[in-house]
Amino acid sequence: MNAPVARVSGSLRKRAKARAKALRMPLMPSLQQRRLQCYLAFILGDVLAIVAGFALAGYLRTETFSGATLMLSQLVLPVYLTIALYNDSYSIESLRSTSHSVIRSLLALGLSVAVITFITFYARSTDHYSRPLFTIGVVLSALFVLVNRVAMRRFVRWRCGVSVINQLVIDDGGPDITLHGAFHVSAQSFALAPVLDDPHALDRIGMIIRNADRVVISSVPERRANWSIILKGANVAGEVVDDTVLELSAQGARIANGHGLLLVSVGPMGLRDRLQKRMLDAIVAGSALLLLSPILLLVALAVKLEDGGPVFFVQRRVGRGNRFFPIFKFRSMSVNKIGRNGTQSAAKDDKRITRVGKIIRSTSIDELPQLINVLRGDMSLVGPRPHATGSMAGGKLFWEVDPRYWERHALKPGLTGLAQIRGYRGATDREEDLTDRLYADLEYLHGWSLWRDIWIMLMTVRVVVHSRAF
Incomplete structure (x- = not known):
């Protein structure tokens, strides 16, 4: 075997070995489907909570489960679900924080009740349903929604874990950084190099960051630009550690007239x-x-x-x-x-x-x-x-x-x-x-x-x- 062929063959073997090592790495489980399951569980729980609230209200008023109470719940549900989808009742933050989940869902219920009351008032259709029954139904529904959202906390932890999102930290010679609940990977140990003219190197990085929702790169300054380009094509929320932000206490960044600007101060009051x-x-x-x-x-x-x-x-x-x-x-x-x-x-x-x-x-x-x-x-x-x-x-x-x-x-x-x-x-x-x-x-x-x-x-x-x- 001549020398050039041997070099090519050796290079291919190294790449194959590095890829095999990356494949053997315990990859992060995808949380997208699990988050979707949690959202669906939230929706189902909210629907059952509102239906149960109005059903119990009807039973307390008439000692029977009548179709009139179900009609009231069917009146509230479409408006509630529409508002809830837009006010972050079903969002990553709601999966993360029980208080955020409860507040947003109760706010959506309150707004839906206000919308229905406004419409029925101007349509002069308030005589078609019992106001006390509607009021009791709303109160009980709010209580059941609250209980549902608090109980869902355990379900979310079971399906998604504590952090809800997959965070990956890649150490490429930059400052030490520790994020709670994040996976940490050494670029050197897994032969990860931000080389833009080597598809095999990019493939290895792609294997490592697969299923990550957020990737943080701690790199030496000369490789940060390459990492930035790679993250932009990785379909993840990507961040590069730069302690200049810490030194300046920067609160944000923007690009203007071909220059990068760090926001270092804002008035504390509007x-x-x-x-x-x-x-x-x-x-x-x-x-x-x-x-x-x-x-x-x-x-x-x-x-x-x-x-x-x-x-x-x-x-x-x-x-x-x-x-x-x-x-x-x-x-x-x-x-x-x-x-x-x-x-x-x-x-x-x-x-x-x-x-x-x-x-x-x-x-x-x-x-x-x-x-x-x-x-x-x-x-x-x-x-x-x-x-x-x-x-x-x-x-x-x-x-x-x-x-x-x-x-x-x-x-x-x-x-x-x-x-x-x-x-x-x-x-x-x-x-x-x-x-x-x-x-x-x-x-x-x-x-x-x-x-x-x-x-x-x-x-x-x-x-x-x-x-x-x-």
Whole structure:
């Protein structure tokens, strides 16, 4: 056998061996048919639940199972199934999450009842069926649908497992990544190479990712483009690990004018949310200033009488968008010993604090003038607490401890916040004293709601008097 023939023969043997190895790999079972079975089970269960609900309602009303009750269920079912198919009642998310499944199915039932009521009202056909019977039937149907969706959780796990979808991670020399419930494959162990001019190499990759719903590639940078092309032709949801996304905290990506752009920031609140928050601030701050005016006048008088100095302490703080603003507080320290830039935090038994200052600091009364900042629009009732530019933790400036410190200024600073109700207050002697607050502030930014603001304000009452107020 001549040399060229031997090389070709050897190459073919290697390819055959690699393919055989791929075939011996325990392939992921296909979940498409199993998910379809679950959807059909959901539909059948919902149909039986609604029919049973109206049948039981008829029996409770008349002690018989009449055709009239079945007619009512037949009136509801087509509308319910149509809405349910469009509102994600039968979706992968419903297979994943019991709460999502229950909420979507009950919402579909509620909308279908509203549609039927609307149509029968305008058609003047409400006299053809019993309203109490219809109401009881709807309530019982909702109960049975809820029970059905909760019971289906075990059926879904039996058929599809915990993750519902097949996830595959291929390690091709990139960063280590672990996904719960995913299959992990070493590209080197199974001779997987993203070589676009070798159909045999692509065939091996195709064998490995067969039955996968989602594939994640962890590769060295020079092979990511090839993997991207392969995934696009694989009919799967494909992702390539790139830690640049982590470094920039990117939230999305798009292509514009021949360039790839990573979305690294978005406003944490839309226009409607900002209007709601501003209305709450204006109403509560205005009412509080009016109701607390006698206390504010007494405190102002006490501060003035103690040493004749100014009533208010005004300091520059960092606010929304990292812009400076003047914050107002009742003065609690001697005039000639106040730190204007906040470098030196107040400590226990701090000699700079006056007698009146000890009282108003321990009860947080010194913070009340910030209601004026709220009305001015510099601050909000709830948000990350504003810090002075010279504030330090563990001997470092705040932003030197963690560069994410500046992210907390995406919203207006607040009189109170999530960090405060969790007890993260007082002096920042250690770096942890800052990072605890920072993590709470960032959590607040990513989970804003009006009701959460109200809850934080109510919880603040518990920590108005606190052991770290000095």
